[in-house]
Amino acid sequence: MSLVGTGTNVTAGVEVQLISGSTLVGLPQTVFLNSSPEHMIFDVTGIFEVNGINASASGYGLSFKILQLVEGMDVTIPELTVSNIVLTYSGIDLSVAKLTLTKPDGSPLGVSPTGLTLISPDSPFFLAAVKVSGTGFDASDTRIATVTLQVGQQLLTSSLPLAWIAGGGGSSMVYFETQLPAGVTSGLLPIVATVSPGNPFGEANFSNNTASTEVQVVGSSFDLAISPPVITKPDGSPLGVSPTGQTLIPPDAPFFLAAVKVNGTGFDTNDTRIATVTLQVGQQLLTSSLPLAWIAGSGGNSTVYFEAHLSPGAIGIQTITAIVDPGNVLQEADSSNNTASTQVQVVAPYKLVASVNGVQVPDGSGLKYPLAPSNIRAFGDGVVPGLSTPVVVSCIDTTTGNAATGCYFQLHMDRDTSAGASDGGHKHRGGTFGRQPFEFNETDQTFPLDTPMSVDQDGKALFYTPPEAAGDLVLTIKGWSDSSRSTSLDPVAPITFQIGVNGLTALPASNVYRLTGVYPNTSINPNSQYHPGNHYLSADGLKILDLVASMFTTFQATLGVNDASLEKGGVFDLGLNWQSPHGLHRLGNGVDVDLCAESTIDNNPFETATDGCPNAWIRVPQDRFLKLCKELGGFKVPEPQLHCEFSVNPEDL
Incomplete structure (x- = not known):
């Protein structure tokens, strides 16, 4: 601003300041602002004249005062006037967002118990990372900001284009590779980072342009370091090692010895300080004391031994962590090397393995093993029913x-x-028709279920006979390390017995026959067994398609194809006292055909009033049915319905 008066000119030694305390900085810019006289309030003492002083304010308000004049000036001013108030404001704002100190390679420095960064004169070099943020400009801005780092009495300077800040999403890093000032060997050292010192860009907010921290200078090369714990048996003999390199500890022998080696420098055998060494095993924290004199007296390293044990129930990979001087109570120059860990694998002393008919059950995925159901009559397609399958554990x-x-x-x-x-x-509905499909006789001595059994040197051989019904059953095998059953072993991967007849195909729908015998709603026949999929056939059984097609062509009526086989050769009427030949409905080789066929034309000449069939239905000519069955290589089986079997001679029934 310009202060204009009369009398002798005083052109030097004047400091102008906001009453709030923010120092004004002299700038060449001149902005004229019309302000009302009541804002021109000055605290003026003495008799003087000031003329031609220009300044730029970095704050708000228009109240100023003259703080200092050249001493010895004897001037008289009858009147002081103020004009041309110069206030330069801009939308730009810069700030030091973060100041971080690390080792020259970027790794962390030590930290004191109070949280101060530690630097030793023996390793005086460090890296200061200054994060500068800014707004109010873009990547086309050509201005360059100054960034300074004050380290004690040292002042380091760097340049930062504003375009870099804008191009970096509003922030940019400035790095200073520096060191402790010469002669600084201990105590606290302030470090201050400033962006745009002097506020040359006329920022409205200059209070965030500085960030500072303090480091604690450790006056020696004192340092402790720890090695990963070495785990052995309690007597010091080695434990087993897993294929991935972890020490193996059995859960039924959980005790072990952990040897922790501590290294140290920067002290001698006269040092009376004592370091704390801890060992973390699960939730357990073990503590020991180690005099520094012992480390110095044994060549710079000493070993601490912990008799430890696993946490109850521990299994799998476990981490064991050792720490020397936790919390850096002894104020080392570098505390980043005070922690070390090792991993052990807790495994059972034994492992169960199983095989089915000589095929070993693989870990993880388990084994799927197909078996034929029991009580299938021994004929057709090589199926051998009721075969006992060896299972060895x-x-x-x-x-x-x-x-x-x-x-x-x-x-x-x-x-x-x-x-x-x-x-x-x-x-089958539960409990209505006797035993259920997968009930197993638990008194069977060849394959007892839910009964603990021991294993001898050659394993335990059992013989599994599949049930009468078809379907998938899952066998699980769990175990223990001894008769007390206090320590569990990993279970064998599941064995799935896929019990059934393979190679059956569902009979497709057609306009030349009808699929019958399905009761999806038990209200139709409350005593029925619900079999929604009762039309599965083998390759031989599919010959029935030729039979019913021929019958359709000859008689212009659709035959009702009733029971064939269930999916996978399941059992019809399970638990009821049904006898042969109904038992043939397991292999998909035979089909029951209804006695009445539905006519597809009006006034079918084969329909009679006395055939016992509903109106518009005809009685299936059994002689014609039997002739076609034989021509296709089948046989008519005596049942209430028409049963054509394609794999067995009636004399064998």
């Missing part, structure tokens, strides 16, 4: 890989209810 020492004795295991069987599993077509 063995115990393996996880350390040596050799067979072992003493393990115990238990079998459990259940239905497979996962997506895509087969139920053999059984839709």
Whole structure:
């Protein structure tokens, strides 16, 4: 601003300041602002004249005062006038968002218990990262900001184009590679970062242009470091090692010895300080004390031993962590090397393995093994019903890989209810028709379920006979390391017995026959077994298509194709006292055909009033049906309905 008066000119030694305390900075810019006289309030003492002083205000308000004049001036001003108030404001704003100190390579420096960064004169170099943020300009701005770093009495300077800040999303980093000032060996050292010192851009807010921190200068090369714990048996002998390199600890022998090596520099055998060493095992924290004199007296390193044990129930990968001088109580120059960890794998001493008919059950995915149901008559397509399948369970020492004795295991069987599993077509209502499809006789001595059994050196051989029904069953095998059953072993991966007849195909719908015998609603026949999929056939059984097509052409009527086989050869009327030949409906080789066929024309010449069939239906000529059945290689089976069987001679029934 210009202060204009009369009398002798005083052109130097004048400081102009906002009454609020913010110092004005002399700038060449001149902006004329019309302001009302009541805002021109000055605290003026003495007799003087000031003329031609220009300044720019970096704050708000128009109240100023003269703080200093050249001493010794004896001037007289009858009147002081103020004109041409110069206030330069801009929309730009710069700030130091963050100041971070690290080692020259970017790794962290030590930290004191009070949170101060530690720097030693023995390693005086460090990196200061200054994050500068800014608004009110864009990437086309050509101005350059100055960034300074004050380290004690040292002042470092760098340049930062405003365009870099705008191009970096509103912020940019400035790095200073510096060191402790010469002669600084201890105490607290202030470090101050400033952007745009002196406010040359006329920022409205200059209070955020500075960030500062303090570092604690550690006056020695004192440092402690720790190595990862070495885990052994309690007597110091080695434990097993997993294929991935982890030490193996059995859960039934959870005790171990942890050897923790501590290194140190910057002290001697006269040092009376004591370092704390801790070992974290799960939720357990073990603590020991280590005199620094011991470290110095043994060549700069000493070993602390912890007798430890696993946490109850620990299994799988476990992390064991050792720390020396937790919290950096001793104020080391570098505390980043005070922590070290190792991993151990907790494994059972034994592992159960199982095989089905000589096929070992793989870990993880388990085994799917097809079996034929029991009580299928021994004919057709090589199906051998009721075959007992050997299941062998063995115990393996996880350390040596050799067979072992003493393990115990238990079998459990259940239905497979996962997506895509087969139920053999059984839709029996619970408890209505005697035993259910997958009930198993638990007193069977060849394959006892839910009963603990021991394993000898050659394993335990059992023989599984599948049930009468078809469907998927899941066998699970759990185990223990001994007869007390206090330590569980990993279970064997599940074994899925896929019980049923393979190669059956669902009979498709057609306009030359009708699919009958399905009761989707039990209210039609409350005593029926619900079999929605009762038209599955083998390749031989599909010959029925030729038979019914021929019958349709000859008699202009659609035959009702009744029961064939259930999916996977399931059992019709499970639990009821049905006898042969109904038992043939397992392999998909035979079909029941209804005695009446529905006419597809009016006044069908084969319809009679006395054939016992409804109006517009005809009686299926059995002689014609039998002739076609034989021509196709089948046989008529004596049943209340017409049954053509394509794989068995009636004399064998």
